Amino acid sequence: MGTVTVFGLCAAAVVGLGLYGVIANPQPLRKIIAFNLLGSGVFLLFGVIGRRGAVAGIGSDPVPQALVITGVVVAFSATALAIALLLRLFDTAGPATLDSDAPTRPRPDRFGG
Amino acid sequence: MTEFLTAAVGFILAMLALGLVSILRGPGDADRVMATQLIGTGGIAALLLLGTVAGVPAAVDVALTLALLATFASIAFVKKGLSRFEADGTASTENE
Amino acid sequence: MPAPATLLATTADGHLLVLSIVVPVAGVLLSFVLSERYVRQIALAVMPVGAAIAMAILLALPRGDGFIVYLLGAWSPPLGVALRADGLSAVMLAATAIIICAVGVYAAADSPPAAGSRRVPFAFWVLLMAIWAALNTIFVGGDLFTLYVALELLTFAAVPLVSLEGRADTLRAALRYLLFALVGSVFYLMGTALLYGLYGTLDILLLSHRVSAEPGVLIAAALMTSGLLAKTALFPLHLWLPPAHAGAPAAASAILSGLVVKGSFFILLRLWFDVLLALPGFAAAQILATLGAGAIVVGSIVALRQDRLKLLVAYSTLAQIGYLFLLFPLALDGQGRLDTGPALAGGLIQAISHATAKAAMFMAVGSIYAGLGHDRITGIGGTARALPLSVMTFALAGFALMGLQPGGASLAKELLLLETARTGQWWWAGALQFGGMFTAAYVLLVLVHALSPPDQPVALAARPRRGSDLAALALALCSLLLGLLPWQPYLPIPYALESKLFGVESLVKSLITVLGGTALAILLSPWPHPLVGTMAWKDLARVLGPFRRAGLGLGGLVERGDRVLRQWPVAGICMLAVTVLLAASMFGAD
Amino acid sequence: MSIATAFEIMLAAVLLGLGIWTIVVRETFSATVGFVAYGLLVALIWVRLDAADVALTEAAIGGGLSGVLLLGAAARLRDAEPMAEAAPGKLLRATAAALSVLTTATLAGTVLLLPDPAPSLAPASVANAWATGLSNPVTNVLMAFRAMDTMLEKVVLVLAIVGVWSLAPDSAWGGRPGPRHRADPYGVLAFLARLLSPVGIVVGIYVFWTGANHPGGAFQGGAILASMWLLATMAGLADAPPVSSRPLRLILVAGSGLFLIVGLAGLLFGAAFLSYAPALAKPLILGIEVAMVLTIATTLGLLLSGAPERSAEPWAP
Amino acid sequence: MRAHVAARVSVASRAAWFLCLWLVLAGATLDDVPAAATAVGAATWTSLRFLAPGSSRLSPRALGRLVLLFLYHSIVAGADVARRALDPRLPLRPGFVAYPTGLPPGPRRNVFATLTSLLPGTVPAGDQNAQIFYHCLDVERPVIAELAAEEEALVRALYND
């Protein structure tokens, strides 16, 4: 069991946690946080793959590292945009949820509880 | 030496985990925010030790960044977290 | 696909590919700096240039063996990133240029823009050019990670368009769209990570030579596919589409519905037809097409039950996206692997045909909305006389979409039907026919309402905008004439087909589509029919009564099911389930 | 099991614990704090994975900016908490959990079964480093081999700004973003900002500059600079400029714009779009990075400030 | 004229501090000169903008004493807290103490509060007029006297104007 194994498993678990959170956490902010967790898991996956590609002199393949840095930038801007949307929604409509429909329609019945 | 330092990192990490368990439970928000401060200090120590163990000089730079920025969560908390008590966070807090 | 050596060097007209990305990007940056006052002029200057580049690529492609390649920074893959254009890219580039220009003219003629707001036009024009840049990158990108960045560029440009009007429901729609699309991209990114871990490259061409059917690849394929499906809004991952596309301003809806969903669809085609050729695609293709068929049924039935025109058109997009996915099983060759044959060509032509027609439709609906001040379907009686150009645009676009000759959709349908016969999958022929009929149903429904005499004289809230309406009409005409274009240099199309387009047989087919559509509209639409009260209707109603009741019951059921599926947790679970299903099907076949 | 592996297992366990806390805890504020702590800790894993460039990125983003962004939002939204919709039913949650576990298991299996020896572009990137004259391989990938992705990503940042600004009410368009922060000029926060900001500026520029040859780079440095600006803003020592300001907009596109111009110069006079003549490569790349660090710092700062909320009244300290 | 010179000295000394920081971080290389100049310039400018140069003189000897006192205090502080934490009886008598300070509100008082937050068992938790409120782990300790000693050392080291 080495670095790659431990953190590979860790990355996969973080991905699973993020997925569950994105689906099951009801508040939009929690979904945004869970998305960040999910993204972090995927980046760790890249990190593990980069670590596997280590050669003499370089501890980690630089290409996955570069991809992760690009990905982090994108994920952070996405988070900022999502939060700006959420705060604006809160200002216009009060407590914000994602699961209400266009205003002309009645609220759908809950499914499964 | 390497083993000793690695064990030290492990020990600090364990203390970190225990501390987290205690303060994340609360009860107040201020307790929870202290978790970030705890991770900040413990993380810096762990990074410095790790950098020496693994011979990664850049770990020191990472620790430097953490030292610079680990306070930010607490700052954001006192800025905005108080707004439900006071109209304007720190201003009213500091001019009692 | 030719040997890698020929595609790992820059070809003669390669710089055109660079320009197709750089020009709209430069437009974005320039208009961001020069701000609100010049943004429209810059966009209108970028459009002809961009269109000329797209046409130049279209002309250059046949000269270069059907491929154009450009190595960015002169670094060759796997270290560097290549841009590559083939026939698929070229026609998509051209179609995108045409649609962007038409929408641009539509929006530019719409003056004064959005009642004094400087914010809306600024955001709209900048984002329009950004969408163009993102789409062009998607069409010519030769690297899976570059495609990811382009995909995100597309999302970042599309989401603010949804919420331009700033109402709470559009903000909610935009947030939902953003979050679901982000989850989709993360899935795509996960697959990319696995592929890099397996083969050490993300270059599409290199991967196509290295990929074999190993477990890791199957999982990567399942993850990437379902991520892209979420971004394309294929049923049942469509929760975000109807409110987003219906809530945006008309010009933005036209772009979102016509073009943006095609971006992720195109990557899906690249993935399956270029990267994953070695995979056992049979079961996965059947699943995709089944979801597509589901989309056609659900999207069309729910569309027929909408009371607002914009929502109807948005749900029609849902159905049309499903139609696109019917190409997958029809592209299978004898060994159950995907093949770039007529089915792919048909699917792509259908995508272009839908892009043009749907953009035109949304613009027409936007004009109707602006003219009447509302878009309730039951209240549009008399519109045909008051706003003839808009109704005509809607009609022409609708005819093109339902597969009347010589529209692109009819050519696509012929191609796909040809492949159902070749591969012996007759059941998809039924889905294809039904898709056409459903389209006919909601187009006819709207037209009948628009043509019926009004209850009271129509009072226009705003004067019709001639320039805008002409742009929309031109686009609709474009869609209706797509079947006549010479596609052969770019897409594999059997020669025999074009002569068949105007035969008696095709006329009969059209008639069947229209009649079937009429029947479906009567059976499934809950709205009081404009013909109610005439003698013929009473007779008809007696005969059809029980059927109509059954149809409406079914419709209600489908609508309720659709509402359940559009709840966030359900949609999320569906996404995971689709991933698992795809992976399991491929493992089963392996 | 070696002591290093034991340590790694513990690190992963603590991280996962924080992740679980983030997902399952009832209160949004606690979840947010949990995630911020997670973001601080994840930098350790990146150091352990020998990816110091990424570790710096995560420390700068996860440590400073994400915390401010998420905790600020959590505080503003907390009144909504009791009224937010109920959690999905048990059946749905169980299904979601089962499918997530399945995904995790599949992913873990796939990662563990990746081929050995692993394919790697590390040798190729080292072999081609001569072309830029920089010895940080990650910077070489970002600025030369995959320059296209980096440039497009900078355009993404511009679009994120356009997206956030487009949420402004029409009356505030062109005005200053976010609420005006006020703080006691003699308070602790102002004191910290007065002392820390200049130090942070030195550190930020150092992290950026060292990125040419050691871990670091424009994004990491820019994130640190943005944090310092944010600190000064929160302490009431500085204010966001109005979004209609021309110089501001120039800075916001400087990175991508210069990248584009240099790229086009390569197309016209050099080997290819985004290629650098070997003699000029280093100064050109550094020039682009200088522009990028300005752009990134400003962009990140403005992204955190949010949509314009105030008209562009002159600011008096 | 003297103020002018003093201001110049203050600018130079701050720039020197930031240069030292840069040298510690990056080392001394000729290639780094442009970056170092930018960093030092930007930091000095920001620092001067945020914190106007003071008029007081440093007393090196007193400063050395302060540093020693500070180090000594931090060790005692840590040891004291550690002792209380590990003591099975948990000897805590927490509460607030109001300390009357002679320092004006502003940087001087901030510096004092920050330094004393490292004293055994005290954390400043706000101030009002000429009083700083300290939260103490043990209110029965002679907190006020210790704080006064600390204040005197600080004034002697930094603010002997």
Add this chain to the structure above:
Amino acid sequence: MSLVRDMISIAAVSAGAFFFLAGTVGLLRFPDTLTRLHALTKADNLGLGLVVLGLLPQADSLRDALKLVSIWLLGLLAGATVSQLIARAARQGGSIR
């Protein structure tokens, strides 16, 4: 020589680890927010300081050593100010009193 250095390192790092332990115990045992704040900032900063002290003999150069010290100083500044901010917040927020 190297042995002496290692001994110093081991002693200092162990002492640092002890303060981390004490801080954590304080966090677990102290009754309220403000008392825990004492435990957090005091003991941890000393722990960090001792770890830094322990690493000084291992540093390759004077510059590296000074870098470590400046990290500790930054940590001290951050800890001292944050403890004041949180203490104010806790006093204001009424979770004490």
